[in-house]
Amino acid sequence: MTTWAETFKRLKAPKGQFRLVLLDRWEIPGEADTNLGVFSSIKDAVDFIPKEQIHLEYLVYNDSGQIVWQGDNK
Amino acid sequence: MEKRNSKKWRQQVERKKISMSFCDPVDRLINWIEKQQPPRPGLIPKTGDWRHPYRWIVPEKVSNKTPLSIPEFIQSFQAPFQKTMLKLQKIFPESNIEGRLKLEASLREKARKRGGLENIKDVAGTRIHFINTSELWNAVNIIRKNFNVLDEDNYITIPKDGFYRAYHLTIEEDGKPVEIQLRLPCMTRLAEWAHNRVYKHNISVKNEDIMKAYLGELSKLCYGIIKTRPFLPSELAEEKELEML
Numbered sequence: 001m002t003t004w005a006e007t008f009k010r011l012k013a014p015k016g017q018f019r020l021v022l023l024d025r026w027e028i029p030g031e032a033d034t035n036l037g038v039f040s041s042i043k044d045a046v047d048f049i050p051k052e053q054i055h056l057e058y059l060v061y062n063d064s065g066q067i068v069w070q071g072d073n074k
Numbered sequence: 075m076e077k078r079n080s081k082k083w084r085q086q087v088e089r090k091k092i093s094m095s096f097c098d099p100v101d102r103l104i105n106w107i108e109k110q111q112p113p114r115p116g117l118i119p120k121t122g123d124w125r126h127p128y129r130w131i132v133p134e135k136v137s138n139k140t141p142l143s144i145p146e147f148i149q150s151f152q153a154p155f156q157k158t159m160l161k162l163q164k165i166f167p168e169s170n171i172e173g174r175l176k177l178e179a180s181l182r183e184k185a186r187k188r189g190g191l192e193n194i195k196d197v198a199g200t201r202i203h204f205i206n207t208s209e210l211w212n213a214v215n216i217i218r219k220n221f222n223v224l225d226e227d228n229y230i231t232i233p234k235d236g237f238y239r240a241y242h243l244t245i246e247e248d249g250k251p252v253e254i255q256l257r258l259p260c261m262t263r264l265a266e267w268a269h270n271r272v273y274k275h276n277i278s279v280k281n282e283d284i285m286k287a288y289l290g291e292l293s294k295l296c297y298g299i300i301k302t303r304p305f306l307p308s309e310l311a312e313e314k315e316l317e318m319l
Contacts, residue, residue, distance in 0.1 A: 004272045004282045011273070021273075024180050026199050026255075028238055029268040034183040056177060059273060067274060 004030050012065040013038055020045040023057040042069050144178050147191060151175055154247035155198035158221075162254070165220060166202055166213065170259075173200040195225065195244045196253040203259050207297055210256050214241055217254060221245035230297060237289035238265060239297055260296035264289055267316065284309050288316070 007030045013019035018041065022034040036058075039045040045060045046069060060069035152175065159173050176184075176197045185191045204210040207230075217223065227242040241256040268289060284307050291304035306316060 004285075007272055008275075022177065022179055023269070023273055024177070025266065025269055026174060026176075026196065026201075028235060029265065029272045030235070032269060033273065034177075034180045036179055070274075 007033065008065060011059075011061045013061050013063045015063045016040075017063060018042055018045045018068065019061045020048055021059045021061065023059060025057065045069070046071075144181060144185075144191075148175055148178060148181060148197060151198040151250050151252070154250040154252055155200075158198070158200060158245065158247045158252045158254070161220070162200060162202060165216060169213075170203045171200060173198070175199075195251050198250065198252045199255065200252065201255040201257060201262075203257055203262065205258075207258070210241065210258065213256055214243070217243055217245065217256075221247070221254075224251055233290065233293060236286045237268070237293045239293045258296055261293060264292055264296065281309065292316075 011019060011021055011033065018039050020036040020039060022036055024032050024034065026032075037045075037048060039048065042060055046058075049058050058069075058071060059067050062068045155173060155175055159171065162171050176194075176199070181191070181194065181197060184194055188194060202213065204213060210230075214226075221243075222245060223243055224246050225244040230239045230241055233239045239257075239261055243254045243256070244251045245254060246252075268285075271285065288304065288307055288310060291300070294300040295303055310316065
């Protein structure tokens with residue numbers, strides 16, 4: 001089982017890039033994230049969010065593991 | 075023996091240097107990985123890491139036993155999911171019932187971790203909140219009587235991850251598994267708090283253990299297993315929001 005600290009580490013984007021993560025709060029903490037891809041800008045990451053899907057939470061992380069954008073697809 | 079500084083000797087030394095720099099297979103792999111490109115949309119990582127050498131499988135081949143594509147597979151749960159929601163609303167008219175179908179990307183990730191779609195029971199998930207544990211235990215019996223129960227996970231007696239307490243039942247509706255989670259509202263608040271900590275704050279390993287232990291105590295309080303609120307550990311003294319749960 002991955003620890004919470006490990007989970008946070010793997011959410012970090014590669015240097016100079018941004019990682020888009022889907023958060024499914026129906027899963028238990030530490031197993032609720034789905035990596036949707038790595039992008040060169042925040043805009044590219046946000047544009048990648050599918051518009052037609054139901055309300056869910058999306059997070060964009062930078063290369064130091066900080067959240068630089070969060071929201072849903074509404 | 076080659077003469078030192080001869081051309082051949084220098085070439086040998088150079089070759090040795092190169093082979094030494096790649097002697098570790100991990101180094102070679104990292105070198106290779108760094109040259110790779112990010113994923114193409116529509117394909118899924120086979121290993122969880124898009125940089126892995128054998129990283130791609132097409133979604134349709136997640137499992138040979140599932141002839142449907144993943145969107146079709148999710149769609150096939152739509153009718154059983156809605157039917158279950160309607161039945162639950164009739165059986166528990168006073169309770170708060172929520173539900174969701176898993177998203178494609180999230181399902182792909184889980185299928186990859188579990189080695190196929192067959193073992194995933196929560197493609198369609200419903201959640202019912204009860205005010206107290208006696209109502210929750212009654213509901214378990216009612217669901218057993220009204221549905222064909224395929225599987226049960228009692229995380230109330232043995233909490234998952236040390237703190238997550240809920241009762242999960244997998245029922246069958248039109249040949250498809252649908253998960254029903256029975257919870258108390260305080261448990262959802264604890265889980266929400268834990269999600270926020272994991273995904274929105276950096277957690278040190280030391281703090282993680284303390285947090286899980288404290289959440290474990292709070293979940294006991296939530297289910298009436300203990301009657302007195304545990305003290306907030308001094309290491310987490312700044313976590314005022316925990317006190318408010």
